[in-house]
Amino acid sequence: MRDPQRTAVRQVAIFKKNQHSPNEVLEAMKQRIDSPEGRRRYSQRIGTVEPVFGNIRHNKRLNxxxxxxxxxxxxxxxxxxxxxxxxxxxxxxxxx
Incomplete structure (x- = not known):
């Protein structure tokens, strides 16, 4: 903790770069997925990627x-x- 008598500045520097609230990021992703290109790409993901993770998680019991x-x-x-x-x-x- 900072002692005002001994130090005039903060002892720990905190770097904050491009802080967005989780809601902003979530809304941006929703907009990307709801676009025509996003829907096309997401439909491909459901058929190619998700079954692999489902197999590993449920059949191989890696949860x-x-x-x-x-x-x-x-x-x-x-x-x-x-x-x-x-x-x-x-x-x-x-x-x-």
């Missing part, structure tokens, strides 16, 4: 990471993605 730290969590995430990709490749080979 929480069991490790701590960004390096360990990143490694765990890559392992789950690797397993999914191997299963996908194995499924293609079984169809041949």
């Amino acid at each position: 929480r990471f069991t490790l701590r730290g960004s390096t360990k969590v990143g490694t765990q995430w890559r392992l789950y993605c690797l397993v999914r990709n191997i299963e996908k490749l194995a499924g293609r080979e079984m169809k041949k």
Whole structure:
């Protein structure tokens, strides 16, 4: 804490760059998604990206990471993605 008797300035500098309220950011994103281009891109996402996350989350039961730290969590995430990709490749080979 700052002691007015000893220091005339703040001891901790706080850098605030482009602070937007969460509502401003949310509204901007809603406008982007509601545009014709946004609707087209979002409809593509629903068909390509969301099933992958749904499979990893529900079928593989990765709704929480069991490790701590960004390096360990990143490694765990890559392992789950690797397993999914191997299963996908194995499924293609079984169809041949």
